[in-house]
Amino acid sequence: MSDNEDDHADSDTNLYDGGMDGLDSMGFGPLIPTENERSLMERVRLELKQELKQGYKEKIVDVREEILRKRRAGKLPGDTTSLLKAWWQSHSKWPYPTEEDKARLVRETGLQLKQINNWFINQRKRNWHINPSPSTVLKSKRKR
Incomplete structure (x- = not known):
């Protein structure tokens, strides 16, 4: 040792x-x-x-x-978003797809229904501004 x-x-x-x-x-x-x-x-x-x-x-x-x-995750492929945006553009006054529209978009994009729903929810939050009614515009002008 x-x-x-x-x-x-x-x-x-x-x-x-x-x-x-x-x-x-x-x-x-x-x-x-x-x-x-x-x-x-x-x-x-x-x-x-x-x-x-x-x-x-x-x-x-x-x-x-x-x-x-x-x-x-986070960004969808460009071709997928172009299909969704095309639908969005053609329905800009009321961008709420029907169940049939959603089913067709699922088939065309390969996305899941939940992804389609979320895309439209986010798109409406970011980009859809409903035109206020004429009476609302008048009321807001009077307050100034």
């Missing part, structure tokens, strides 16, 4: 109350694992880690793909 190992062994002995006889105050063995036990624990830890990786590998890949998909 080298000097460093002796020092390490002495400091390990001080960590429990058993002194030099290797027993703790309850009469049980040492609380500090031996080098062989540490080596065995490390091997078991690595094996368990590998088993867990293998067992959850597909789930990890699925989660990673979902995260990347969500990062990409």
